[in-house]
Amino acid sequence: MMESSEKCSNRKPRKPNWLELPTDLMKNILQRLDTVDIVTIARLVCPQWRNICKDPLMWRTIHISDIELNDMRFSFRCLEKICRCAIDLSCGHAEDIAIKLFGTDDLLKYMAHRTRRLRRLQISNCSNISNKGLIECVKKFSLLEELDISFYKKLSKKFLEDIGRCCPLLKSLNLANEFYVQVYFAHQVFAIAKTMSGLRHLAFSGIVCGDDELLAILNGCPLLYSLDLQNCVCQHQLNPSLVKRCHEQIKDLQLPTFSPDDGYDDDGGLAYMDTFEDTYANEYWEY
Template sequence: MMMPSACSIASKKAKGDGTTVPNWLELPREITANILQRLPTVQIVTSACLVCPQWWNICKDPLMWRTIHMAGFDYFTCSFRELAKICQYAIERSCGHLIDIQIEYFGSDDILECIAQSASNLRCMQLVECFQISDKGFIDAVRKLPKLEEVRISLCDLSSNSLEALGRSCPLLKVLQYARPLYVSSIGKEDHLALAISETMSKLCYLDIQRTSITNIGLLAILDGCPLLEYLDIDECFHLKNLSNNLRKRCIEQIKDLRLPNPNNYGEYDHIEIACKRAHRKSVTILTNLCSNSYGSLKMNRKYQN
């Protein structure tokens, strides 16, 4: 005998109360799928698919997993290990249909390997503060993801070697956001990043490299090597705060949507202060991950943070 679903039970209770509530099971399958796809990936895997057999079958459809967004969680209630398992489950469920993925904090070489093996049609990838991803892991993955068109890397410890491999492996790349942790780049010059971009990403239309340490030489290389560029953000690039008139003029003439550094935003030690804040945030993230399997430790951390 089949057990009644949560949806039908809720509908019956509503009728008993004299209120009118639609039975979700009566919705067409495609509408239900459209609604479920709007839920966060974690909720689909841990909750929605368990509501009733119909929703379970819908969630088994690989097309349900064309987009996987896993960011903005309360990391005191869900460990990195749990998030990684959920993410890998969703990637494998996609059966090659995954085209857009966003991962925050818990990304690792293992997850990138899973993406490379199961999502060769991936178009968009966003990695935010994924300190467990190495250059080797990233390079090995992007070599198997030639259809990437948009990549956003925010505050990950990835070097110019990763950018060069990305450009050489993904000829369709049009959008790149790259924000390296300032405690890594510090106040040194990073024109090797600009050269990696200019020499391998000639089809770029959108480039956001704010807060990197490129100089006039690197900026000029990008302008020469990326003729299709329409959007360029170089705000908070410490070494570009005093652009020459000629270079500034060329940027304005060549780029339709331009974000230039604002010299008024730079104090003598602003870059050091920002770097310290980033380093502190990384430390908190790592400590949270290490303590995530101990409820008592997590509770104590939350108490002291408040």
């Protein structure tokens, strides 16, 4: 008996076999990986994982946004191919897509024809996406509820008007200017206020925002729960009565910073505004 018990105690514990995990559990684990890793590595590991990755519901979320210019494993062209592959594997079930840097008009067009159930779209710093490409894209996303765009190129008024018309379910809009100066955005703000009355969450970053823009938002978006303008700039102090109304109407409120000197000329206007508009007025993205 002693020898038998000693043999049992000396046995090495059996290593777990990943292939014996239930399919649902394995699917849950794989879904926690980055989209790039699933496409390029996980689905090629073994037949079981490959079959799991063929399930369109595995691809309801497609995020390829953890990318930095100085730390690139793949070229932009390769990342676009990976994104297209994930979209194909979703078979139209993709609901949440995030892309960064590598996006193009062609990719948006591809996405628009194959992801009709899309509810959330995040586009970060994609210099090869134009206003025209965005306009053609949103026309296909009638179920879109959340839109998050950070841009180097000024978004057009027409694009924002088309979002309001084509995306009646839109509840959250986040627009961040990544240009090195604040940009004048009044016409775009008025377009949002005019066409997006159902918004619950609205955030701007890197734009000039004053009384007129704020009043338009309050009047045009009565359902707003949160308004984040803390990374915007005011040329003049906001009207106190308007500020009071903001606090009464909106529960989660971040107002813009008042900066009378930073970036302004002696007449109180934006020193860089005319330069910015003239420089880029003829670019194709001013569609």
